Amino acid sequence: MSDCPYCAGECADTDLAPLITHELHWLWTAIGKAADRRGDPALTQGSLAVTAPQQPAARAAAIGLLGGSVLRAGQRRTVDLEALTARVRVRGEALTPGTVAAHAMRRRLATSAMAKRTREELLDALRGDLDRALERLPEHVHARVDLPEAWSRLRMRGWLARLAAHPTPRRLIAQATAVLAALPPPGRRSDRRTLVAGDPHALDDGTPLAGLVLALVNATGTRRREAWEALGVDYDDVTGGLISIGIHPEGWTLPPDAVVTIPPRELARSIWPGPPTTDTWVFVTENPSVVTAAAGLAATSPPVPVRLLCTVGTPSTLEVNAVAALARNGWRVAARADFDSAGLAHMRALLSVCPAAVPWRMRVADYLASVGIPSEDTLSAIDEADTPWDPALAEVMIRTGAPAFEESLLSELLNDLARGRPWP
Template sequence: MTDADRLRRLLGGPDTAWLVRRVRQRLERGRPLTGTVTLAGAAPGQRRAVELLLGRRAGTGTSLSVSLTEIDRVLRDSGASPGGLAAAVEVLDGPVRDLARERAETAAAWEAAFGPLDEVVAARSELAGWRGRLDSSGLVRRLAAGPEEAAGLLRDLARVARGLPASGVPIGRFAAETCGDAHALDDGRPLATLAVSCARAIAGLPFRTDGGAESRREAWAAVGVHLDELSSTVLCLGLPGDGGTATGRMLAAMRGEPVSLTLRQLRRHPAPIPAGLVRVCENPVVLTAAADALGPACPPLVCCNGRPSAAVWRLLELLAGGGAEFAYHGDFDWGGVAIAAAVRDRVGSRPWRPWRYDAAAYREAASGTALTGRPSPTPWDPALAAAMTERGVRVEEEQVLSDLVGDLRAGSR
């Protein structure tokens, strides 16, 4: 049986505290209590304490080296700690942690916490890179106090990921439908931070762990979720108006000038918009040039203005419902390709074709700046992606404005 009083006299004083601490560290790391430990710059009191413990001189010099095997033997033989040095440390300083076991348990808990999200990621290849960035950035571990808190957070995030992309829903309704809480995705909440990064991944936008209000608005809009009905807008030119609705009367009155429609206006428009062939471009400069050159004669033209907002999707939906056919042009870069693919997928069964947005048009365009980013497929013309990869230059719509305006002029006749 351990002689606690004697043990404290031998090993429990302040001058042997360094030794007990070193032994505890070894035990916690699963290392054997063999070999020696050394204290540099040992004080006279620390040296005398070790000499009392060992019953002999502890050498000379500024450092103090102690054999753990010898201390273990002394404690056993003296009866101060029949269980040896490891048992003595627990008597003096409490139970020893098994750090290896704790690390394994923590790792298993984190793996289980990520389980629901990993099920979603396994079925969606576009999320694989984002999932890796969550690990490398440590974003989840910064937002959650531990795996138990993270488990609930990641379950909700998995539900959000399953629900994206949406089809032009308010963020409060989307949050209520996916998380059971209309405020779950409010700015500043941990889930909102993770969810907007997921939205960026699904939309093909670069990974970010933060960003301003406009960045968040853009990310949500790109996956069909709008933060409010007034900030989401779409630019258009040449759409036919009507006398029966407020939006129709505004389009008729503004014929020949670019018009900015809000999501609120479009959600309240009661009927599809018949427009025949609708050309879709990426940049507002095309609308400006078309308005200057053609005025009221310009045929229907819609501008995505970068990543399509909820208002863009709603307008295309109204046009598709009216029997429209679509022709798309954008910047010849990987972002433009992604927008083209998104529009093509969104209009679904309606006829869609590239508008000077194929390999032949790309090769004919003047050289631009260096093409950067991750390549994306161009299923409407696989040769386009191959040509862009081979040529390696970016061509903006501004560089081919005259050709685009010429097509619009021909379409107005």
């Protein structure tokens, strides 16, 4: 490999000094720019047009290279690149017009175009690898992947750029399709940690492999735990879950201001205690900041009884079912989330499984009180049907065009928690 920073070694054993003079810089600059445009660092074939400079010395210096005729200032001259190649090779048998231009401009030429071409060639190869591997998948996986749309879906999700930048993209494609091939058929389940032999952490959250597998099955818009569970793959059951204060599974004994996380394993097997009265409320929130404030309320002397669950974002199916189990066991449930597209989806998911739950300060007046001073945040697209508990809410949110977050109503929420009711 050449040690030259400007070419691939064509300059070896040559004397370029007579060619890269100050007077000829205009010519090599024009040739260098043409090489960049064409993606051809050599420029030994075809022709290009150059414009003669105003300086007489600069025009005179190029006469020999351009065929011997006089150049006038501003004149357009067509350069025969094969003839120019023959003339520069008087100074070195491997020289090309592009090589000389690269040395005159002190940089390699056509790098962007070559990089683009290399990237396109890599992506073509990756698509071929993917198409062949997907065709070999078991039938029960075909329906999940939607083979004709797989590559387009990766493009829309930004995965082509990630693959092009990955150090071993072909290996990543092979690993991802091997994971798909190992997915269990309907009625059976697999452990996520066993899908990649010898590496139980290969599919941990945040790894490129996990992301690519979920992108191929079009599960990137759902929570990871639910996405894997829908594929028949068991996610770990000791992380995530519901943050809790004042309401815990039956048999647990904790201080009234203790904040704990009830992991999925416990949510799946635990039973909620019955409520002390038929009018006792449990509150459900989306943001841990509300829990932090509520813990301070519960720690006062005398303590204020607080019963609060936090989903930390959109709840999983298991978490929604756990909230619904509270309602079935006699608790009254009040739930809320942020006034944005994710928060509204959170509410719809919870209310669809737990229709007895009451939206907690999630109506038009609450939104208008929350939105306050307009911010730079913009509201993602929502539909008029996104707030079935209060159809006017979606209309007002669309018209206002700004999200609002739970923290804006924190004092009101704490008052409700202290009273034990979702309204005065």
